[in-house]
Amino acid sequence: xxxxxxxAERRGRETVRLLLRAEGAVAxxxxxxAYNALGxxxxxxxxxxxxxxxxxxxxLRDPATGALVYNLAHTYLAxxxxxxxxxxxxxxxxxxxxxxxxxxxxxxxxxxxxxxxPAAFKDTHLSRE
Numbered sequence: 001x002x003x004x005x006x007x008a009e010r011r012g013r014e015t016v017r018l019l020l021r022a023e024g025a026v027a028x029x030x031x032x033x034a035y036n037a038l039g040x041x042x043x044x045x046x047x048x049x050x051x052x053x054x055x056x057x058x059x060l061r062d063p064a065t066g067a068l069v070y071n072l073a074h075t076y077l078a079x080x081x082x083x084x085x086x087x088x089x090x091x092x093x094x095x096x097x098x099x100x101x102x103x104x105x106x107x108x109x110x111x112x113x114x115x116x117x118p119a120a121f122k123d124t125h126l127s128r129e
Contacts, residue, residue, distance in 0.1 A: 017112065017126055024109025027076070031103035040096040048100045049107075052078075059121065067116035074105055074115060 035045055058069030072078065079101035086094025108114075114124030 020114070020126060021110050021112060024106045024111075027106030028103050028110055029106075031099045031106055035096060035099035035103065038092065038096045038099065040093070044096065045100050045103075048097060049104055052101055052104045063120065064118040066121070067118040071115045074108060076102060076105060079105070 052073045055070045055073035056066065059066030079098040082094050082098040082101065086092060086098060109126070112126045114126030117123040117125075
């Protein structure tokens, strides 16, 4: 790899990281707006914001299980599923919890906490070890 291509690759990775962090900021802001529109208590928001991080308990078994459980709790598929259940079932509190969950994921991305690879906890799609 030449010096120019190495610099271009590094800049490309930095651009991707910046875009993913900006995307996280947008998700966080949209989630906050949705939560606010639902009119639920901000105490509920504060009490549940870090709940998705309980998925780190999967690491007590082994890194591969930990990464899988953590990633399942830190993709937008999970809160989206909760929105569907809440909306179709008529449970608006689930919509609020989904907004909190999405806000958590957005905040994680903004702070460069990415999805985990099974090799190590700090080896993520936003920062490779």
